[in-house]
Amino acid sequence: MKQEIFKITSNENIAPSVYKMVLAGDTSDITAPGQFVNIKLEGFYLRRPISICDYDGDSLTLIYKTVGGGTENLSLKKSGDELDLLISLGNGFDTRGSGEKPLIIGGGVGIPPLYALCKKLISEGKKPAVILGFNTRTEIFYENEFKNLGCEVFVTTADGSHGIKGFVTAAMDKTEYSYIYSCGPLPMFKAVNANAETSGQFSFEERMGCGFGACMGCSLMTKNGAKRVCKDGPVFEREEIEWEALK
């Protein structure tokens, strides 16, 4: 973890209530896709944790949804504004055990961290397939970005207005897979877990105090004991998750 000042390069609305922000700064501390940053915003006491969607040596892409005052404030930031970030928090995804054809399953604003993961898997010579779940056509984002990486992409919409009608699980039998990587809401996790035929990793969300393991605010009880979502997670292995206890 480092504390770094980043400068906003762009901040645009890409879907209803969903924004894409690109920032310039030192990203050398990032060790894996699936890590997140924690952003200081003037007038808000707690930082706002946002998962890293993409990064290279000196730039960072964040995709976030406006769900309250903090993220609304973030959405008003302009190109040139500076932000105080704690960068590269959490464990991120481990790509070592993915096999040749991992399946990436993202729901709504759970999708962003899977983009950098997908790029990494491809760079390792693997052939990930991708399922992106949305409620409806208008909410879709990043379908083309994933397609442009060259992977097979299935889009599901709950109302059938685009792609496959239904939840992400409706696409899970459309492709063979060696492993699962997932990020999204808890009900989706449970459905994915119920349908999964392989091991996998799931990236969790929880209300956080610090974001770096100090306050124990975001603990999750796992089969290996209490874990901090912010520090020991946010990514947990399918086998260690206490599926029955999740709510």
Place this chain on the structure above:
Amino acid sequence: MKQEIFKITSNENIAPSVYKMVLAGDTSDITAPGQFVNIKLEGFYLRRPISICDYDGDSLTLIYKTVGGGTENLSLKKSGDELDLLISLGNGFDTRGSGEKPLIIGGGVGIPPLYALCKKLISEGKKPAVILGFNTRTEIFYENEFKNLGCEVFVTTADGSHGIKGFVTAAMDKTEYSYIYSCGPLPMFKAVNANAETSGQFSFEERMGCGFGACMGCSLMTKNGAKRVCKDGPVFEREEIEWEALK
């Protein structure tokens, strides 16, 4: 009283820790020199009351000293920034009973509201004399501005580094006067009162909650009962002040 947004035209350092800010906006609510504005500053709960130094139809001059976080914040504001002001608070000076040759006595950052007063007295055909008291030469401001109005100006410095050595009282016998107008620290008020040979008005300062008479935070006991410095004052007549009780 009105709540108005003003835009800063300039904000410059004119003496150690003393700033002059000019703002553009609707000043039509001002009824007398000696009134003040109450300024909202992001990050500070209470507004900051600052006396009006000068005004015309669409501009306002404030002179203030940085004495804490709020005024330091104010000193960092730039031309073009907007401020939320409650404007024309307090009673201001009454020029009706001043006679032909009123004496204006200001100490340090008590001086600013006396400038608009001086202009008004002159516009009424009176011939005010002015005593400006400072600790030392480097702290002096507005000596020339008062001189440029055409009045007789005496400057005193406690260390004698400029003008008459001593406090403002050291200049009170240098001129005849028909009335006194004074603004400055309490010890100066007491000295002026002890030396005064006429009636007069004194502009008080007190820690305020609201600045417009609602909270009773800044009350002053006078011979006419409890008065609110912000609403019934800040200007009180020499005869109504409980001089013995002041501390």
Place this chain on the structure above:
Amino acid sequence: MGSTEVTLCGVRLDNPVIPASGTFGFGYEFAELYNINCLGSISFKGTTIEPRFGNPTPRIAECEAGMLNSVGLQNPGAEKVLTEELPRLKKVFKKPLMANVSGFSVKDYTAAVEILDREDAIGWFEINISCPNVHGGGLAFGTSCENAAAVTAAVKKVTKKPVLIKLSPNVTDITEIAKACEAAGADGLSLINTLLGMRIDLKTKKPVLANKAGGFSGPAIKPVAVRMVYQVYEAVKIPIVGMGGISTAEDVIEMMLAGAAAVEVGAANLVEPFACKNIIEDLPRVMQKYGINNLKDIIGGAHNG
């Protein structure tokens, strides 16, 4: 558009927003700024049987997201309030008023209530047993169940108007005091009064307030207020007027969900003189945003399920 109407002890209010005693004087300063008849009611400046100047100045200090005051119940006394202040206030405000009364003995309270009771425009009494700024005064009543009950019972004997008791948050268990007041006949409760706080000036190295400590109000104290309203709602059946840091329409809804039948807005009036008006005008929008049709339906809503 949804309805903002609520009822407090049988008296209807157009909306639940009431400026809190001590932050709105007797209303005139605000009537210069806007038509104050948009308010649900007004809890006017705390009145005592005798006139009071209050504490020495400075009696205001700034805090992070709030302020301290140690005004100490400055007021012209019940007789002058009745004969001078209320006639002026009634010219600019045409709805039932809330009469905030403080005292230093049970007799002080009843004597002031008896005087003010002659005024028909008073819809409720709000008996302040929790002022932190008077030595040996109201706060002693607010921290003891017996004393709180004694004041409540005595005041109930001298007026037929609904009596609300304003509670102190500076206690170990506010629900005990609340239950004691209810048992003694209180028609409702107001909470919270200010927390007791202090600031020290680094330059003078002394407390900022001449009285040393003072009452802490503003958004900073809202979480304590919401918690106490929530607790008291579960402890009593009488209605609660919730207050403590309310500055926005969202805050009003949060406090009502915790259990408040109406709310008071305090410190916000001092830094934003249009605060109550802005909140009232913003309520319909915020109600719609959160799917609230009828404001009174959400009272205590956070306790369901």
Place this chain on the structure above:
Amino acid sequence: MGSTEVTLCGVRLDNPVIPASGTFGFGYEFAELYNINCLGSISFKGTTIEPRFGNPTPRIAECEAGMLNSVGLQNPGAEKVLTEELPRLKKVFKKPLMANVSGFSVKDYTAAVEILDREDAIGWFEINISCPNVHGGGLAFGTSCENAAAVTAAVKKVTKKPVLIKLSPNVTDITEIAKACEAAGADGLSLINTLLGMRIDLKTKKPVLANKAGGFSGPAIKPVAVRMVYQVYEAVKIPIVGMGGISTAEDVIEMMLAGAAAVEVGAANLVEPFACKNIIEDLPRVMQKYGINNLKDIIGGAHNG
């Protein structure tokens, strides 16, 4: 340059800045960021005799100028703290530690203290009788003079190290509890623990925290903390560790003027991981600004004259 050295119960500290229990874990996360040997001491994560997961999540909520937590004393239990956490912590921190201990019975406290007492690196015990987040737990001790005294006396019997008692602010009169602890043999007092607060989510219309209420910390509570430290300083002779919203070097000085011999920094560590380091580095500048040569000379300075 002035001296920041202070003494707490006979143990010297390079400076009075101590991260507060529950906001600094066992220090490793911060040791990755900076050399934590700049700290005066560390009050490590509250330890109980048995391992605890704590309360259900969500257990964090944001407030104006502060936050709520309802963590509920998550910790691996005294034995594991002794054998696993402290050896790791001692690798990165070479000064006397403050051992924060919680419990649900007098025996819980003494059992945990007996285990930790084997660790020479522990300079003080800080006995938490005020955690607001455990039902029937520590807070019951913190709101009763008898119980507070009983815990104090029992712990004093099982250790020779100085014992500080951490007090709850959620009481009518904190000086009564303070005096009871002093009379029972406490070597010092820590205050304040968190205020009990609540936030309600307007979308779900339920409390944000799964546990409903939680402990309120951050700059918002500083005026309450300063007031209580000031009051307790006049009530007891034993030293006080002051805490509650401290985020800057100015806050440290304000708290020491109120009567604190040392201070703890809590919530600030969570939003600004370098908070303690920044405060310590800024202290000499702020001391100079306010004419303070020797930091220990200002302890209780606001009471003079």
